[in-house]
Amino acid sequence: MSGSFALLGLHDQNLKAVRGRIREFLAADREEFGWRPAVDSWLSRWDPDFSVRLGEAGLLGLTIPENYGGRGCEHLHRYIVTEELLAQGAPVAAHWVADRQVAPTLLRFGSEEQKARILPQIADGRFYSAIGMSEHGAGSDLAAVKTKATRTEGGWILNGTKVWTSGAHHAHMVVVLARTAPVDPEARHKGFSQFMVSTDAAGVDISPIQLMSGEHHFNEVVLTNVLVPDSEVLGEIGNGWHQVTAELSYERSGPERFLSTIPLLLAVIEWLSTGDVPLSRSITAAVGDLGAQVIALRQLSTAVARALEAGNSPANQAALVKDLGTKFEQDSVDLVSRLLDDVEAETGRAPTPEIAELLRDARLHQALFTLRGGTNEVLRGVVARGLGLR
Numbered sequence: 578m579s580g581s582f583a584l585l586g587l588h589d590q591n592l593k594a595v596r597g598r599i600r601e602f603l604a605a606d607r608e609e610f611g612w613r614p615a616v617d618s619w620l621s622r623w624d625p626d627f628s629v630r631l632g633e634a635g636l637l638g639l640t641i642p643e644n645y646g647g648r649g650c651e652h653l654h655r656y657i658v659t660e661e662l663l664a665q666g667a668p669v670a671a672h673w674v675a676d677r678q679v680a681p682t683l684l685r686f687g688s689e690e691q692k693a694r695i696l697p698q699i700a701d702g703r704f705y706s707a708i709g710m711s712e713h714g715a716g717s718d719l720a721a722v723k724t725k726a727t728r729t730e731g732g733w734i735l736n737g738t739k740v741w742t743s744g745a746h747h748a749h750m751v752v753v754l755a756r757t758a759p760v761d762p763e764a765r766h767k768g769f770s771q772f773m774v775s776t777d778a779a780g781v782d783i784s785p786i787q788l789m790s791g792e793h794h795f796n797e798v799v800l801t802n803v804l805v806p807d808s809e810v811l812g813e814i815g816n817g818w819h820q821v822t823a824e825l826s827y828e829r830s831g832p833e834r835f836l837s838t839i840p841l842l843l844a845v846i847e848w849l850s851t852g853d854v855p856l857s858r859s860i861t862a863a864v865g866d867l868g869a870q871v872i873a874l875r876q877l878s879t880a881v882a883r884a885l886e887a888g889n890s891p892a893n894q895a896a897l898v899k900d901l902g903t904k905f906e907q908d909s910v911d912l913v914s915r916l917l918d919d920v921e922a923e924t925g926r927a928p929t930p931e932i933a934e935l936l937r938d939a940r941l942h943q944a945l946f947t948l949r950g951g952t953n954e955v956l957r958g959v960v961a962r963g964l965g966l967r
Contacts, residue, residue, distance in 0.1 A: 591654075592653060592654065592657050595650075595654050595657045595658060596657050596661060598634075598636065599636055599658045599661040599662070600661060602631070602634050602636060603661065603662070603665045603667060606627070606630060606667075607665070607667075610626075610627070612624065612627065612667065612668050613666070613931075614665055614666030614667075614840040614844070614935070615666040615668070615840065615935075615938065616666065616837060616838055616840055616841050616935050616938045616939045616942060617837045617838075617938070617939070617942045617945075618662075618663065618666045618667055618668060618669055618670065618840070619662075619663065619669050619670055619673045619833045619837070620670055620673075620743060620794050620837075620942070620945075621670065621792065621794060621938070621942070622666075622668035622669065622670050623668065623670040623671050623744065623747060624668035624669075624670070624671060625671045625702075625705075627667065627668045627669070627671070628669070628671040628672040628702030628703070629701065629702045629703060630702070631669075631672070631702055632672075632700060632701040632703070633701075633702075635648055636658050637672060637676060637699075637700055637701075637702050638676060638680065638696070638699055638700025638701075639654050639655040639658060640652055640654075640655050640681065640684075641680055641684070641696050641699065641700050642684075645684075645692055645693065645696035645697060645700070646696055646697030646698075646700040646701065647680075647696065647697075647699075647700045648700070651886050652882045652883070652885050652886040653879070653882055653883070653886065656831075656832065656878075656879065656882045659831060659832050659833070660832040660836060660875075663832055663833055663836040663837070663839055663840075664836065664839050664840065664843060665840070666839075666840035670744060670794075671702070671705055671744075671747065672699070672702050672704075672705065673744075674705075674706050674707060674708060674743065674744060674748075675699045675704050675705060675706040676699055677831060678706075678708060678752075678824050679695070679699065679706045679752060680696060680699050681885075682752070682811065682812075682820065682823070682824050683695060683696060683811075684696070685820075685823065686771075686811060686812035686813070686816075686820050687811060687812070688808075690808065691773070691808075691811070704749055705744065705748045705749050706744075706748050706749065706750050706751070706752060707742045707743060707744050707745040707748040707750075707751045707752070707776075707796075707798075708742070708743070708751070708752050708824075709724075709739035709742055709745075709751040709752060709753040709754065709774070709798055710722070710739070710754050710821065711739065711740050711741045711742075712724065712737065712738060712739055712740060713738060713740055719754065719818075719821065720766050721765075722737075722754055722755070722756060722769065723737055723756065724736065724737025724738070724739065724753065724754070724755040724756065724800065725737060725755060725756050725757075726755040726756065726757045726770060726772060726805070729804070731806055731807060732804055732805050732806040732807050732809075733755075733757070733772065733804075733805045733810070734802055734803065734804060735753060735755055735772060735774065735780075735800045735802075735803040736800055736801060736802060736803070737753075737755060737800050738797060738798065738799050738800070739751070739753065739797070739798040739800075740786065740795075740796075740797050740798075741786065741795050741796075742783075742795065742796045742797070742798045743794055743795055743796075744794065744796075745776065745783050745796040745798050746783050746785065746793070746796050748776055749775065749776060750773050750774060750775050750776060751773075751774045751776060751781075751798055752771055752772070752773055752774075753771065753772045753773075753774050753800070754769055754770075754771055754817055754821055755769065755770060755771075755772060755817075756768055756769055756770075757769065757770040757814055757815060757817075758815060766818040767815070767818065768815060769815070769817030769818045769821070770810065770811075770812075770813075770814045770815060770816070770817040771810070771811040771812055771817045771820055771821070772805045772809055772810060772811060773805075773809040773810075773811050774803060774809070775809075778803050778804070778805075779803070779804070780800060780801040780802050780803040780804075781798065781799075781803055782798070782799040782801065783796050783797070783798050783799075784796060784797045784798075784799070788941065789941075790941050792941070822892050823892075825892065825895065826881065826885065826891055826892050826895040831878065831882075832875065832878055834878070834898055834899045834902035834903055834906075835871065835874040835875070835878065835898070835901075835902030835903070835905050835906060836871075837906050837942070837946060838906050838909045838910060838913075839871070840935060841909075841910075841913060841932070841935040841936060841939050842867055842871075842909060842913065844929075844931060844932050844935055845864075845913055845916065845917070845928070845932060846864060848928065848929060848932060849864065849920065852920075852924060852926060856920070856923070856924075857919075857923055859919070860916060860919055860920060860923070863912065863915075863916050863919075864916070866912075867909060867912060867913075870905055870909075871905075874898070874901060874902050874905060877894070877897065877898050877901065877902075878898050878902070880894065881894050881895050881898055896957075900957060903946040904946075906943075906946040907943050907944075907946050909939075910936070910939045910940060910943045913939075914936060914940075917932070917936070
């Protein structure tokens, strides 16, 4: 299946070598451990052992400097590995948030002690983190966050509730955005700070938010008089909004924002290529349209990766990738469903059980794509402001 993904390859020889390494690893690991490709695997497939094996193979913590236990590579090297993991639908959820968001945030804003303590664990695939941003009444509008941190001797007391906190029930810590100064009506984005809250700290209560299918990925995290020592303040007090904005560029711009359904698409394309009955022009055109959209979205996403590599904070471009990419993910589920119906009507071929399972899972997750990481409607406002239109 990964061979079909070659159309998205980069031409730099070093990057080709990285792509070859991750493909070899995935083929061997899947053969030995028997995991199956999954749609939306970066949210739905939690496998700590896989994360450790990826770390042992030197394919995790790629952008973490070597002196912190990482590989000292560029963002584009990590990008190549990420899209191959997604193309194969590998079980990557355990390390995903820590590697994608926490590691670059620590490198940019963390203390030396925090970097030395946490980054090697992330590179080893042994550290799991969740992000505590959204709240009841403050989903995409993070300026409305009400979780409060109050100064106390040697640290801070946190009170509040976070929702849609992916993987918190497995995580070692939650990075919490909290208000540390009174609301300024003229500057709602000021007065925020970030805290690294251990999930086993006194006063932390984690409750599941289950999907209608019974799947459990999201959580409500209630913080009641949680003491967070000064050593667990992330960055500077009062700089939380700037830090979160930088962090969201990593969350919103990666290939997972348009490749969550790619295992389904690649499985369908591979299946179609094995048929004996010629396909109509309308069906081949539909497949070509899906591929063209993926390529265009990837160009946008890699442009953000290059900007991040240059040390920039492309918040507007990242929001655009997330908006267009997740809309494509939603649309692709319906397009594939119609495509399979057309193929069956033309040729009598029904999809394989594996494809049917991937399509079922894609439908279950379809509504999530445009919500997480900020709703697309709000992100369009971000893009408009960035263009000077609002």
